[in-house]
Amino acid sequence: MLPESFERNAYIAGLHEKHARILPPDIAFAVDDGWLQLIADSLQEIEACLERHDWIAKATVRQIKEKLGDLRIYVRPRRASASFPKALQADLFEVQKRFTGKSIETCEQCGDPGKLDNFDGYLQTLCERHSDQRRAWIAGGRKGDPFHD
Numbered sequence: 001m002l003p004e005s006f007e008r009n010a011y012i013a014g015l016h017e018k019h020a021r022i023l024p025p026d027i028a029f030a031v032d033d034g035w036l037q038l039i040a041d042s043l044q045e046i047e048a049c050l051e052r053h054d055w056i057a058k059a060t061v062r063q064i065k066e067k068l069g070d071l072r073i074y075v076r077p078r079r080a081s082a083s084f085p086k087a088l089q090a091d092l093f094e095v096q097k098r099f100t101g102k103s104i105e106t107c108e109q110c111g112d113p114g115k116l117d118n119f120d121g122y123l124q125t126l127c128e129r130h131s132d133q134r135r136a137w138i139a140g141g142r143k144g145d146p147f148h149d
């Protein structure tokens with residue numbers, strides 16, 4: 001579970017500071033707080049990959065988002081006309097696959113162990129507590145905030 005004092009904006013500012021080489025200042029973190037640690041770990045490995053292949057100055061993170069219940073982080077060459085060498089592409093794919101795998105076992109709300117499930121047509125990875133809250137919210141006509149602690 002996230003600490004009570006968890007500050008999303010401060011955490012994201014820290015990631016920007018640490019990964020300024022690959023994170024555009026205006027990039028959206030389009031996920032809930034429970035996945036921010038996964039993103040931090042993933043960025044660390046993405047940077048290591050890019051460094052190993054000597055691409056750190058020529059690559060950028062394009063998107064960080066939840067899609068169909070799992071985490072996606074897209075890394076691309078800075079120049080639209082460039083493309084990654086095959087070996088780098090393969091390394092990045094391996095990192096992405098591993099973190100996508102972790103994301104479907106991690107509650108997007110709180111970071112506790114969770115599972116990917118279908119909530120009335122909407123896929124999301126949640127722990128038991130947050131799954132219950134989401135189902136209750138759907139059953140209750142979707143009023144207010146689905147998650148309340």
Ligand SMILES: [Zn+2]
Nearest residue numbers: 107110127130
């Ligand atoms: Zn949760």
